[in-house]
Amino acid sequence: MNPSWRKPVGAFAIVALIVGWCVLIASFSATIGRWPILIQLVFYVFTGIVWIVPLKPLLLWMETGRWRVPR
Template sequence: MARGDVKASWRKPAGALAILLLILVWVVLVASFSGPIGTLPVLVQALVYVVLGIAWILPLKPLLRWMETGQWRLPN
């Protein structure tokens, strides 16, 4: 391969699809608990939704690493 040539990888489109599916599943999961969460005091609701709004990002790091390198974990 000549310098500058890039081989297309199937991992990036597959990873992008996985990210979209992760978001969809997370939204459905959080929405399914909106009834019980809605009974909590407003400040507690806000805290719960802030935590849940950030928590979906945690599985992205290994997924993004896999998309770039093909490995789920950092080498030892």
């Protein structure tokens, strides 16, 4: 069995996604810093979970080469 090129590319894409998401959220820190603490908490918890959404299709692609589960 030959190793797939999708796994290293997918791993790089995951790291790029995390770094890009962190930079995007951090760019709003001046505005978010003026919000009440509880609103900030909700925002950061929400944005800390949302970045996981694109991982399912990416991980599926890494394993199978398809973006969606076949029906």
